[in-house]
Amino acid sequence: MTDKKIQSVDQATLEMIEKSHQDGCSTVFDRAENMKPCPIGAEGSCCKNCAMGPCRVPINKSKEETPEDHNKRKGVCGATAETISARNFARMVAAGTAAHGDHGRRVTELFMAVAEGKAPGYSIKDEQKLLQLALELGVKVGDRPNNEIAKDIAEILQKDFSRQEGELNFIKRAPLKRQAVWRQNGVTPRGIDREVVETMHHTHMGVDQDYQNLIKQATRTALADGWGGSMIGTELQDVMFGTPSPVLSQINLGVLKEEDVNIIIHGHEPALAEILAVVSQDPVMIEYAKSKGAKGINLVGMCCTANEILMRHGIPIGGNFLQQELAIVTGAVEAMIVDVQCIMQGLTDVAQCYHTKIITTDERAHITGSTFIHFDELNAIEISKEILKMAIDNFPNRHKNVRIPQVKTDMIAGFSHETITYLLGGLFRASYRPLNDNIINGRIRGVAGVVGCNNPRVTHDDVHVTLVKELIKNDVLVLQTGCSAMATAKAGLMLPEASKFAGEGLASVCETVGIPPVLHLGACVDNCRILTAATAMVKEGGLGDDISDLPVAGCAPEWMSEKAVAIGHYFVASGVYTIFGVTWPTVGSKELTDYLFKGLEQSLGGKWDFEIDPYKMAQKMIAHIDLKRKALGIDKSRERVLYDMAMRRDLEK
Ligand code: NFS
Numbered sequence: 001m002t003d004k005k006i007q008s009v010d011q012a013t014l015e016m017i018e019k020s021h022q023d024g025c026s027t028v029f030d031r032a033e034n035m036k037p038c039p040i041g042a043e044g045s046c047c048k049n050c051a052m053g054p055c056r057v058p059i060n061k062s063k064e065e066t067p068e069d070h071n072k073r074k075g076v077c078g079a080t081a082e083t084i085s086a087r088n089f090a091r092m093v094a095a096g097t098a099a100h101g102d103h104g105r106r107v108t109e110l111f112m113a114v115a116e117g118k119a120p121g122y123s124i125k126d127e128q129k130l131l132q133l134a135l136e137l138g139v140k141v142g143d144r145p146n147n148e149i150a151k152d153i154a155e156i157l158q159k160d161f162s163r164q165e166g167e168l169n170f171i172k173r174a175p176l177k178r179q180a181v182w183r184q185n186g187v188t189p190r191g192i193d194r195e196v197v198e199t200m201h202h203t204h205m206g207v208d209q210d211y212q213n214l215i216k217q218a219t220r221t222a223l224a225d226g227w228g229g230s231m232i233g234t235e236l237q238d239v240m241f242g243t244p245s246p247v248l249s250q251i252n253l254g255v256l257k258e259e260d261v262n263i264i265i266h267g268h269e270p271a272l273a274e275i276l277a278v279v280s281q282d283p284v285m286i287e288y289a290k291s292k293g294a295k296g297i298n299l300v301g302m303c304c305t306a307n308e309i310l311m312r313h314g315i316p317i318g319g320n321f322l323q324q325e326l327a328i329v330t331g332a333v334e335a336m337i338v339d340v341q342c343i344m345q346g347l348t349d350v351a352q353c354y355h356t357k358i359i360t361t362d363e364r365a366h367i368t369g370s371t372f373i374h375f376d377e378l379n380a381i382e383i384s385k386e387i388l389k390m391a392i393d394n395f396p397n398r399h400k401n402v403r404i405p406q407v408k409t410d411m412i413a414g415f416s417h418e419t420i421t422y423l424l425g426g427l428f429r430a431s432y433r434p435l436n437d438n439i440i441n442g443r444i445r446g447v448a449g450v451v452g453c454n455n456p457r458v459t460h461d462d463v464h465v466t467l468v469k470e471l472i473k474n475d476v477l478v479l480q481t482g483c484s485a486m487a488t489a490k491a492g493l494m495l496p497e498a499s500k501f502a503g504e505g506l507a508s509v510c511e512t513v514g515i516p517p518v519l520h521l522g523a524c525v526d527n528c529r530i531l532t533a534a535t536a537m538v539k540e541g542g543l544g545d546d547i548s549d550l551p552v553a554g555c556a557p558e559w560m561s562e563k564a565v566a567i568g569h570y571f572v573a574s575g576v577y578t579i580f581g582v583t584w585p586t587v588g589s590k591e592l593t594d595y596l597f598k599g600l601e602q603s604l605g606g607k608w609d610f611e612i613d614p615y616k617m618a619q620k621m622i623a624h625i626d627l628k629r630k631a632l633g634i635d636k637s638r639e640r641v642l643y644d645m646a647m648r649r650d651l652e653k
Helices: 011-022 028-034 067-072 081-115 127-137 146-162 169-173 176-185 192-202 211-241 270-279 283-291 303-313 321-329 346-352 377-393 417-425 433-440 462-473 482-490 496-501 504-513 524-540 562-573 590-604 614-632 645-652
Strands: 247-251 261-266 297-302 317-319 333-338 357-360 409-413 446-450 476-481 518-522 552-556 577-580 607-610
Touching (some): 011 321, 081 146, 081 192, 081 211, 081 270, 081 377, 081 524, 081 562, 081 590, 127 146, 127 211, 146 169, 146 192, 146 211, 169 176, 169 211, 176 211, 176 590, 192 211, 211 270, 211 303, 211 590, 247 317, 261 303, 261 377, 270 377, 283 297, 283 377, 297 303, 297 321, 303 317, 303 409, 303 518, 317 482, 321 333, 333 346, 333 377, 357 377, 409 482, 409 518, 417 433, 417 524, 433 504, 433 524, 446 462, 446 524, 446 614, 462 476, 476 482, 476 524, 476 614, 496 504, 518 524, 524 552, 552 614, 562 577, 562 607, 590 607
Parallel strands (some): 261 333, 297 317, 333 357, 446 476, 446 552, 552 577, 577 607
16 A cells, blocks of 8 residues: 555646535545555455355464464465455456446347337447448348348347357457467356356355466456457447547546536446437527526536547546546536446535435446436437436526636547557558557557556556656557546646657657557447457567567556456456556465466466556566567667668568
């Protein structure tokens, strides 16, 4: 754990924390001060999987542990520290996979409803991607209408959730060598639900007592997230809502407008947000807002839903995870509409200090003190209007105590895998060749995926921003998602001008292509886009034949959620060196931690690491990237020589 000196590096956040205190209203920042983390739980040494316990087997940190001491650390059933921390770790992976998987399942159900013509308001927006998916999944195209093709695709992908044997469909997308690694290790996922259920069984009292076998099942489960639930969600969302392409927008609490009805849409699944984005532009609705004394309607996103509608509609972002309550503290929010995941229960308490209505919309996530309106996707437009009307009706109830921080930053988002291909290679030659070439010639040293949450145990946004600045300074191209992407966007790193913070090589490539050195790839569920990008780099050639050969690294510097652990583990299982900040959940077992940090690399080619300090994080990631460059024989090319074709071919030998 860090000793943080300030709560945030973001001015808007600091201003609203101060206002919350003036208003006598407590937020996550105050609760984090009052609630110190449980030291035993933090190291993964608490087992509450049966009623003989809960058992606690913490390390005695005051002295070096002898084998005898270690042997004494056992639960009532005899479970060792290794078993207990591996079970806890595996359950985090299962919960994260369940969250992404259930998101993917809902998207697939909606996709089926769209195909059957049962969901007015939605349609198939990206026909090209639909046809590509059809080809990939062996669905007959011919002159069949789109909805019939879509129905077949939905049926095939729906089976990935319930499949008992065989392999998930998108496993075949991975490089062949990667697929072989998974098969050799017995970790190729069968069905998404099956892997989650099996992990819950493995970790039940008296079942799996071998930490390596527990991690093996966690690996299978995590892969069912990255190459399963998340990937299905992302792909079908792109087909229905449109594949993102670069879009200019703004971020931070300053996007709220004093004279408008401000509506924040917060959560993860974009189905409702998509419709709200359209309905909020309806002239009838705008007139209604005016009749209540407002100038207009201002729809703003929060957390991952924000990323989804930012990328596809350019809707501005209010802020990331730790800013959700602070948006309400402005006093200017008429309604916060939420669905699932990362929604703090504290919202309703904060809302009581002001006039904000918290509207829950999903049967899976009720919140005491909120207004529940079931969002039925089959009747999306009507319900969205009802919700919007409720928000507008709340405008006259605003208290006088409104203060919107005048802090907002321009940003560019919407770098899907398809867009990157197009930007790099051009319309007629769309490919990753220029990226690979620039990695081989050393202008780009490597690629880093920096993702994940905020966590009040560290200075808000600071670790993200410092790390990413350090990476681009060292010529590492950074791909981002989730709340991490928002942190650096607020710091101005998602604009072409941010090339001034990049090293000479990376800056020259970004200036030529016209992209920022930090690319926004979407929500957390879109982390699978990073897998797709990595696979495209392998398939393009010249950088080895597996993801584990690439000069790449992953990081979640301020993580907090179980989803982050599932994501981290599918990166590791896909061959990526992945480093987490804040805290590491298995320090209670040195053996297990060593296995995750070192042992896994021998079998899976990827491994975990942990570091709190952003500068050291960057050093570790860059050291790993350099190691991979050396193994590929491209380490010498960083001497900034301009390579002609012959020299390049030589390099690839
Ligand atoms: Ni990801 Fe998105 Fe943010 Fe963390 Fe939560 S909003 S799904 S889990 S906190 S990045």
